[in-house]
Amino acid sequence: MSSPEISPRDAHNLALLDHVHPDDWRNPQPQGRYNLVVVGAGTAGLVTAAGAAGLGARVALIEKHMMGGDCLNVGCVPSKALLRSAHAVAEVENAARLGIRLADPAGTHVDFAAVMERMRKLRAQISPVDSAARFRDELGVDVFFGEARFDRVAGDDVVEVGDQRLHFAKAVIASGARAVVPPIPGLAEAGFLTNDTVFELIELPRRLLVLGGGPIGCELAQAFRRFGSEVTLVEMAPQFLGREDPDAAAVLRASLDRDGVDVRLETALTAVEGGNLDGPGAERRATLECGGKNETLVVDAILVGVGRAPNIEGLGLEAVGVETARSGVLVDDQLRTTNKHIYACGDVCMAHKFTHAADFAARTVIQNALFFGRGKLSSLTIPWCTYTDPEIAHVGLYEHEAAGRGIEVDTYIQEFAHIDRAITEGDDQGGFVKIHTAKGKDTILGATIVNRHAGEMISEISVAMAAGMGLGKLASVIHPYPTQAEAIRKLGDAFNRTRLTPRVARLFERVLAWRR
Numbered sequence: 301m302s303s304p305e306i307s308p309r310d311a312h313n314l315a316l317l318d319h320v321h322p323d324d325w326r327n328p329q330p331q332g333r334y335n336l337v338v339v340g341a342g343t344a345g346l347v348t349a350a351g352a353a354g355l356g357a358r359v360a361l362i363e364k365h366m367m368g369g370d371c372l373n374v375g376c377v378p379s380k381a382l383l384r385s386a387h388a389v390a391e392v393e394n395a396a397r398l399g400i401r402l403a404d405p406a407g408t409h410v411d412f413a414a415v416m417e418r419m420r421k422l423r424a425q426i427s428p429v430d431s432a433a434r435f436r437d438e439l440g441v442d443v444f445f446g447e448a449r450f451d452r453v454a455g456d457d458v459v460e461v462g463d464q465r466l467h468f469a470k471a472v473i474a475s476g477a478r479a480v481v482p483p484i485p486g487l488a489e490a491g492f493l494t495n496d497t498v499f500e501l502i503e504l505p506r507r508l509l510v511l512g513g514g515p516i517g518c519e520l521a522q523a524f525r526r527f528g529s530e531v532t533l534v535e536m537a538p539q540f541l542g543r544e545d546p547d548a549a550a551v552l553r554a555s556l557d558r559d560g561v562d563v564r565l566e567t568a569l570t571a572v573e574g575g576n577l578d579g580p581g582a583e584r585r586a587t588l589e590c591g592g593k594n595e596t597l598v599v600d601a602i603l604v605g606v607g608r609a610p611n612i613e614g615l616g617l618e619a620v621g622v623e624t625a626r627s628g629v630l631v632d633d634q635l636r637t638t639n640k641h642i643y644a645c646g647d648v649c650m651a652h653k654f655t656h657a658a659d660f661a662a663r664t665v666i667q668n669a670l671f672f673g674r675g676k677l678s679s680l681t682i683p684w685c686t687y688t689d690p691e692i693a694h695v696g697l698y699e700h701e702a703a704g705r706g707i708e709v710d711t712y713i714q715e716f717a718h719i720d721r722a723i724t725e726g727d728d729q730g731g732f733v734k735i736h737t738a739k740g741k742d743t744i745l746g747a748t749i750v751n752r753h754a755g756e757m758i759s760e761i762s763v764a765m766a767a768g769m770g771l772g773k774l775a776s777v778i779h780p781y782p783t784q785a786e787a788i789r790k791l792g793d794a795f796n797r798t799r800l801t802p803r804v805a806r807l808f809e810r811v812l813a814w815r816r
């Protein structure tokens with residue numbers, strides 16, 4: 301099987317392909333019956349295969365496209381490389397606020413081709429870890445390129461790839477998800493970008509319509525605006541980042557406004573005309589509908605980011621009794637499908653579509669499938685972060701989720717406007733840490749952080765939650781001064797102040813008066 305099309309075919313992308321789908325790869329001869337056959341070599345499949353092989357299992361891994369899946373090739377890695385460049389643009393533009401006068405501000409411009417080349421270089425640099433050669437030579441996994449398919453006629457313990465049959469004791473479906481493309485009249489004919497193609501760009505679209513205000517839409521809308529595109533972000537719901545804390549979304553809204561992203565909420569893209577199928581060359585006329593009124597917007601490219609659909613088609617799942625729904629493969633809490641010999645993990649079956657969630661679900665699958673484990677998905681504490689500027693990170697329950705489950709909470713909020721390091725860094729515009737505890741107790745149920753470094757900071761709260769450490773205890777953990785994480789410790793203090801009953805407060809007063 302020859303390696304997939306990739307664009308541009310430059311040295312970085314060829315190096316990437318050499319790792320994740322080498323042109324001269326020969327699939328091995330299947331080795332009898334495998335302990336585990338893994339379908340899909342994204343994060344979920346790679347972690348399952350590597351972990352199981354490391355414990356001595358005989359493992360086959362099948363990938364139809366590129367090892368590393370979305371995260372390495374068209375997801376986290378390329379997007380975060382672009383965000384770094386976008387962040388640098390903001391730093392330069394805000395330099396005057398920090399007292400730095402640039403010699404020729406008018407001459408400052410973004411070299412978009414260089415930004416994209418940097419991204420491709422870093423992606424290739426990271427790719428050896430996920431490479432086919434490493435999995436074969438260092439980890440002892442049999443790596444097959446081709447489309448996997450269960451086929452009852454061949455046997456209910458068989459996965460076929462090309463004309464080869466792999467027999468398994470247990471199989472794992474880790475086939476991931478792809479961009480949903482809504483059936484908007486004219487969209488397909490006009491041509492559009494998704495996460496599969498946006499990282500192939502070498503020219504900056506002058507006018508970009510981003511459809512969908514989820515994490516992918518918000519991150520890329522802000523980045524492309526900072527690179528110089530005129531960006532319109534269109535979202536049907538009244539709030540973007542629909543699942544996030546509304547206060548957090550409001551802070552991000554203000555930041556996108558400052559960047560000059562034209563945010564259209566409660567707005568639908570209803571039709572597209574013009575453009576062509578060969579990419580973002582020609583103008584597209586997009587009809588936007590808001591409150592019953594239509595408006596035509598002329599753009600050069602449309603980036604679709606309205607959600608993810610599970611890759612379940614063509615796998616022959618019905619034949620082996622693996623039930624699916626629109627959300628993906630149906631699994632129980634132990635990640636077992638409706639066929640007790642077949643498990644699933646990652647985006648193909650989980651509501652939390654994140655690399656780290658896929659990683660830890662894969663670890664649970666290894667325990668359960670190979671070692672009679674009883675690991676549960678529901679026992680994982682899964683934080684997440686949207687890497688906009690500021691970042692929005694969350695772990696545990698939101699206030700509305702707690703209310704929906706009838707759980708009463710106390711909410712503690714610390715704004716970064718009162719944190720010394722946030723002030724010196726210029727990170728004091730609207731960000732906050734919000735922690736929910738069980739009413740009257742210090743058990744942490746959930747937290748949201750809005751800050752440039754929120755993704756780094758949320759781990760402290762995840763650790764506390766996973767270790768069963770209450771908010772009051774966090775107050776006694778010394779945080780270096782000045783750091784922005786002091787905001788978390790201060791919430792511990794805030795909790796402890798609530799413990800001070802009027803009687804204890806009066807007693808303290810008397811002791812202090814006596815010692816004066």
Ligand SMILES: Cc1cc2nc3c(=O)[nH]c(=O)nc-3n(C[C@H](O)[C@H](O)[C@H](O)COP(=O)(O)OP(=O)(O)OC[C@H]3O[C@@H](n4cnc5c(N)ncnc54)[C@H](O)[C@@H]3O)c2cc1C
Pocket residue numbers: 339340341342343344345362363364365366367368369370371372374375376377379380446447448449474475476477495516611614615645646647648653654655656657658687
């Ligand atoms: C733009 C973008 C940015 C993102 N940023 C982040 C981020 O910052 N942080 C984060 O945690 N998450 C992020 N994500 C989400 C993250 O990429 C996914 O959660 C993660 O890749 C899921 O891993 P997976 O293994 O389940 O699926 P995938 O990575 O999708 O891997 C599935 C693999 O299965 C293969 N496959 C499918 N069908 C078959 C078949 N029949 N036979 C053989 N192989 C098959 C596919 O080719 C693919 O390689 C981002 C996603 C996108 C799109």
